[in-house]
Amino acid sequence: MGVLRSRLASTAATAVVVVAAVAALTAVQPGAAAPPGGWVSVGTAGGDAAPNVGLGGVSVRSGAGDGTPPPVTAAPAPGLHFLIDGVLSPSVAPRPVLHSYGSASDALTVLFMPAVAGETVTATRFEGLDAAVCTATGVEIKPAAPGAVATDGRGGGDTHSVIPAGASNMTLTMDFDGQVGVTDWTLVVDTVDKAGVARSYTCGGTYRVCGLSLTDPASGAVVSGDGRAGLSLGTYADVLAAGTLRLGVRAVACTAGATPALGEVALTTRDVGCEEDLRMFPQPDTCPMVADDLVPGCSFAFTTAGDELLLRPAKYRTGTGKVDASLVWPTAAIDGEAFETGLSISVATRPVPPPVLMPASLDAMDVYGGELLPVPAFNAPSYGDDLHTCTLSVADRSSPLLRDECTIGAAQQTLVFLSAGGPAFSTHNRSDVTCKTAAGPAGGAAALRPASVSVSFGDGTLAMTVLANGTAFLNAAAATGDTALALKLRYGAYAPDRFSAAKSGAVAKAVAAAAGVPADAVAVVDVAPGPGGDGCDQTLLLRSPAGADVDATTRSVGEAVKSGALAAAVRLPSSGMELVSLGAARGVAGLGPGSAGDSVSGPSGLAIGLIVGGVAAAAAVVALVGAAVKASRASAAAESSLSSSSGPLGVPAASMGAAIGSDILRDVYGRSGEPHNLGGSDAAMAAAAIVPSGRSDVASSTYSV
Numbered sequence: 163m164g165v166l167r168s169r170l171a172s173t174a175a176t177a178v179v180v181v182a183a184v185a186a187l188t189a190v191q192p193g194a195a196a197p198p199g200g201w202v203s204v205g206t207a208g209g210d211a212a213p214n215v216g217l218g219g220v221s222v223r224s225g226a227g228d229g230t231p232p233p234v235t236a237a238p239a240p241g242l243h244f245l246i247d248g249v250l251s252p253s254v255a256p257r258p259v260l261h262s263y264g265s266a267s268d269a270l271t272v273l274f275m276p277a278v279a280g281e282t283v284t285a286t287r288f289e290g291l292d293a294a295v296c297t298a299t300g301v302e303i304k305p306a307a308p309g310a311v312a313t314d315g316r317g318g319g320d321t322h323s324v325i326p327a328g329a330s331n332m333t334l335t336m337d338f339d340g341q342v343g344v345t346d347w348t349l350v351v352d353t354v355d356k357a358g359v360a361r362s363y364t365c366g367g368t369y370r371v372c373g374l375s376l377t378d379p380a381s382g383a384v385v386s387g388d389g390r391a392g393l394s395l396g397t398y399a400d401v402l403a404a405g406t407l408r409l410g411v412r413a414v415a416c417t418a419g420a421t422p423a424l425g426e427v428a429l430t431t432r433d434v435g436c437e438e439d440l441r442m443f444p445q446p447d448t449c450p451m452v453a454d455d456l457v458p459g460c461s462f463a464f465t466t467a468g469d470e471l472l473l474r475p476a477k478y479r480t481g482t483g484k485v486d487a488s489l490v491w492p493t494a495a496i497d498g499e500a501f502e503t504g505l506s507i508s509v510a511t512r513p514v515p516p517p518v519l520m521p522a523s524l525d526a527m528d529v530y531g532g533e534l535l536p537v538p539a540f541n542a543p544s545y546g547d548d549l550h551t552c553t554l555s556v557a558d559r560s561s562p563l564l565r566d567e568c569t570i571g572a573a574q575q576t577l578v579f580l581s582a583g584g585p586a587f588s589t590h591n592r593s594d595v596t597c598k599t600a601a602g603p604a605g606g607a608a609a610l611r612p613a614s615v616s617v618s619f620g621d622g623t624l625a626m627t628v629l630a631n632g633t634a635f636l637n638a639a640a641a642t643g644d645t646a647l648a649l650k651l652r653y654g655a656y657a658p659d660r661f662s663a664a665k666s667g668a669v670a671k672a673v674a675a676a677a678g679v680p681a682d683a684v685a686v687v688d689v690a691p692g693p694g695g696d697g698c699d700q701t702l703l704l705r706s707p708a709g710a711d712v713d714a715t716t717r718s719v720g721e722a723v724k725s726g727a728l729a730a731a732v733r734l735p736s737s738g739m740e741l742v743s744l745g746a747a748r749g750v751a752g753l754g755p756g757s758a759g760d761s762v763s764g765p766s767g768l769a770i771g772l773i774v775g776g777v778a779a780a781a782a783v784v785a786l787v788g789a790a791v792k793a794s795r796a797s798a799a800a801e802s803s804l805s806s807s808s809g810p811l812g813v814p815a816a817s818m819g820a821a822i823g824s825d826i827l828r829d830v831y832g833r834s835g836e837p838h839n840l841g842g843s844d845a846a847m848a849a850a851a852i853v854p855s856g857r858s859d860v861a862s863s864t865y866s867v
Contacts, residue, residue, distance in 0.1 A: 264387015392506030435482030531583030625666030
């Protein structure tokens with residue numbers, strides 16, 4: 163019985179220990195009911211949970227639902243234990259962090275278990291960190307809640323640790339406001355116990371700070387990211403002298419062992435002070451993102467080694483003084499968030515750079531001038547109200563700027579000059595722009611000589627020598643049942659002896675387009691002096707097909723003249739063409755056989771009633787006097803060395819080049835305003851000589867282009 167009592171007492175004692183252990187475990191969270199076979203949260207915030215600083219969110223299984231308690235281990239071993247997602251571990255895997263906009267941070271929780279009771283932490287410190295990557299650290303120490311339970315990673319999911327009194331939670335914080343990189347780190351915790359014995363505990367890990375950093379190659383300082391100094395280009399003259407700029411690049415992929423793919427980086431720029439793209443860093447889609455040398459026309463690229471970013475700002479462009487560049491690296495991502503950073507670029511706006519003409523090609527300009535000569539430019543707004551003083555010299559003739567015809571945008575402008583003409587069949591690849599202004603660049607500024615503004619002049623044959631046969635034209639219209647319309651236009655800038663066949667033919671072609679008829683349905687039948695001998699009057703006949711809406715045709719042609727569209731189509735200012743009359747051609751009297759260049763015979767000439775605005779009423783009869791034509795021929799004799807040509811029915815064939823605008827070639831950076839570049843080689847477009855302008859105190863500057 164004694165043995166039996168002893169065994170029963172031993173069994174009872176064992177049962178008490180088990181019950182006490184279970185009671186201690188369930189006492190961690192009073193009042194928490196364990197669902198059958200489920201999990202009970204321990205140490206979570208809120209409710210009746212016991213305090214558990216730094217151990218929120220951990221769980222312990224309450225049992226299988228049959229009353230069997232889970233296994234419970236002793237307290238964790240002395241030392242530093244990482245607490246990651248509720249699991250204690252003696253080590254931590256390398257941690258990637260995204261260095262977007264030049265900064266990143268992270269926090270870790272570490273459980274400190276002293277070796278003996280009463281140990282006091284005297285100091286903490288980090289060792290082994292790369293100071294260029296990690297710029298700040300911190301350690302916050304708080305007592306751990308006694309009795310808290312955490313999963314112990316040493317024994318699998320069914321092994322748990324009960325935190326005894328005297329343990330501490332340490333929250334480690336690290337800031338990465340330097341550059342990207344990989345850095346190891348070690349935390350050292352120094353203690354002393356009541357007996358004066360000093361101890362040190364350590365734990366550590368690795369951070370992979372991924373993304374890219376741009377640095378000043380001279381100082382090594384990071385210039386990319388929020389709050390950084392960015393890149394200062396200096397003045398426009400400094401940009402000219404520097405050529406291609408180079409920034410250091412440090413790139414780290416977010417996956418260990420991966421090579422940074424900088425070709426995937428998207429770099430875009432915008433002028434901070436203007437919604438319009440000022441094209442300080444133009445980058446066509448065809449530009450490679452990785453190259454050891456910048457392709458002409460391209461503004462940026464990473465080198466193949468990935469250690470530099472090449473930048474080439476557009477010359478003479480300052481914009482509003484500040485440009486923001488954005489760099490996005492889609493494949494450098496963590497949890498779906500891609501890396502992104504910025505670079506602030508500044509450029510001085512004083513002294514102002516000179517207005518610079520961009521390369522253009524203007525073909526078959528009129529020998530006698532009077533045409534609009536549009537030239538793409540930039541920086542023109544810097545001259546303000548003095549812009550009207552600028553002139554363009556072509557073939558030693560000065561062409562004034564027409565301010566009202568110019569297009570002045572924030573990024574780019576079109577300066578329009580009134581051509582003074584030039585020798586027939588001549589081409590001029592050098593032009594000078596002179597602006598008398600005090601608002602221009604400082605003395606000694608350099609002027610840009612890019613690929614030239616090329617201007618060529620066409621045939622100087624006079625229109626009055628190649629007139630169409632009016633009788634034949636009207637007879638042909640009558641034979642087919644077409645309606646003949648007569649149009650008289652007046653040009654204030656021309657006289658009959660200075661009105662070219664090329665210009666006359668171009669007008670006829672434009673009238674046909676406005677009327678919606680073939681080019682051979684319009685003929686020029688007279689060119690004569692205007693009222694009082696001033697200017698030049700041109701008379702055209704137009705065939706409107708049988709059955710067509712004649713009134714609609716009349717309105718279309720009239721509106722084209724009045725709106726200035728017809729003038730623009732033939733390179734004339736809107737005020738350079740005036741509608742005198744437009745209507746049905748009625749009656750033919752005393753018209754000789756005539757021919758191109760000899761369309762009027764005898765003093766009676768051709769009588770045509772011009773009905774203005776419709777076909778209902780006759781408005782006037784224009785007498786074309788043969789004597790006046792003969793006088794004009796005498797003036798034309800001096801042009802005997804010039805060629806003569808004619809189109810259908812004696813109408814001169816138009817010899818104009820492509821439409822203004824489509825002839826604009828690349829500028830010196832290989833760009834144009836069109837979706838594609840036209841003509842010229844990249845090398846030729848990129849060749850630009852810098853010529854000192856030697857500006858004097860009289861504030862008169864000439865910029866050669």
